[in-house]
Amino acid sequence: MAERHTQKTDRDLNGMSFPEFLEHIKQGKTSLIGDKKLIECPLVVYTRICPTCGSVFKKGKWQSRQDESDVIIECVKDNLIINKQAQDIELEITPKQLDYSRYAVHVKAKANIEGVQTEAALDTEVRISWETCDTCSRISGGYFEGIVQIRADKRLPTQEELDRCREIAKDVAARSREKGERLAFIAKIVELDEGIDIYVGQSKLGKQICRAITDAFGGRFSESPKLVGQKNGEDLYRITFAFRLPEFVRGxxxxxxxxxxxxxxxxxxxxxxxxxxxxxxxxxxxxxxxxxxxxxxxxxxxxxxxxxxxxxxxxxxxxxxxxxxxxxxxxxxxxxxxxxxxxxxxxxxxxxx
Structure with a gap:
């Protein structure tokens, strides 16, 4: 029993025998600091990704889309425990996809502890939970807070004008999402004989779209709020933005x-x-x-x-x-x-x- 205990203790030196550990010390390298390891990580860690838009759930909220490999690396970093005495830390994190929802990740670390060069390595597994994010859930449910109605004064808008208005609306929504406005989405665009209706996930996005179209074409718009219910004791409104392109066009x-x-x-x-x-x-x-x-x-x-x-x-x-x-x-x-x-x-x- 004593012999088995000694062997187990030897192998507790970060996977090395005692002679190997002594040799690492001679070379100025060790993976242990006192009785603590340089790096530690759970055998399995978890992350949540939206299968529709690629958004990631972090720090209690859904955040913008990231490359899947970057998500895996960040997930490991968030769960990695590094010894507080370590300085000049270098990490090498290598993910390898196992299947649709699992990655094997190998981590190498180098650090300086009171002048001693220290190295360590470990393996972990990242499992992805595929969940629909709040934005995609609202889009699929037909959610919208405002409608931008594009019309023209005393005439029908041209197809060129309508195509340009679509582009402007999509650009404005994309810029808002880049700034972290996750509800700045266009739910749908409906074509009508007299123009188009743009359904937006945020009422303030509707106003931003109207202002951007005004900069491009001129024109004017008005707002008409409509009470549609209550949430947490507060009234909920949907706003219709009636935009009118100028009466006059090129030619x-x-x-x-x-x-x-x-x-x-x-x-x-x-x-x-x-x-x-x-x-x-x-x-x-x-x-x-x-x-x-x-x-x-x-x-x-x-x-x-x-x-x-x-x-x-x-x-x-x-x-x-x-x-x-x-x-x-x-x-x-x-x-x-x-x-x-x-x-x-x-x-x-x-x-x-």
Whole structure:
């Protein structure tokens, strides 16, 4: 019995016989400090990962997606006990996947203990519990806190506008999630004849999306809260954000006070070409007092340039065959006899580029 006890004690020296332990000390290496090991870890440790989005449950809450190997390594680090006397610690953690839910992990450690170089190694197993996270659970259950309704003033939005609004909404949601807002998700996007409805997991995400679309296109939005219940004694609301894209888009011919322009872009600023002078026009959209749509570039028709003199030209009206005198815009480079594009409006005839 005594002999067996001695052998067990020898092998308690971190898996080494006593002679081997003495040799390690001579070489300045040991894995024991007093009666404590350099590193310790349970034989099996556990982590929770969402199978849908890859989020990880740590420190009592779900956190953003990580690479699975990184999750395994961090799980081992979180459960690793390192001797408090150790300094200049170097860890080498090598995971090896065994199956869908298990990893074998080998850990090597080096440290300095009062000038003595110390080494140790151990093996552990990480088991993954696949659980649906709070966000994915809400998405699958159709949860949403707000609806962003994208429409346009006095017209239907173009497909290009709607596609861009989708991109903006997804970008805003992605940036919010990167900052830790786990409920900043888009539950669904519904296409309608008059526009699209974007269902969002957070009401404040709806407002952020509206502001981002305003920066890109201009327009305006309003909020309409609706009481849908109570939780922990507090009222719960769903908010509908009614967003209206500007009435005017690229190619529209509009009058701004006494100026007729062809719109090139309409957002926070309206920019375009003054069709009378040919000069560039740009103004803050909110500063414009009287804006009326006169037509579209698609309404333009071909006409013959009859004559030119200084800043005046004459064109042949293709409908009445009468000669009409208009101002020559700076962009016009045609000569008498050439065909040019004109548009007829209630304010008169204008030449297009």
């Amino acid at each position: 529209d011919i509009v009058s701004v006070d006494d100026t007729v322009i062809e719109v090139q872009s309409c957002g926070k600023h309206v920019s375009g070409i003054d069709l009378e002078t040919g000069r560039r026009f740009i103004e803050n959209f909110n500063d414009l007092m009287d804006v009326k749509k006169l037509g579209r570039r698609q309404d333009a028709v071909p006409a013959v340039l009859v004559a030119e003199e200084d800043k005046i030209i004459q064109v042949l009206d293709p409908e009445t065959y009468e000669t009409v005198t208009v101002k020559r815009p700076e962009f016009l480079s045609a000569e008498p006899g050439d065909e040019i594009k004109i548009i007829k409006t209630v304010k008169g005839i204008y030449v297009l580029r």
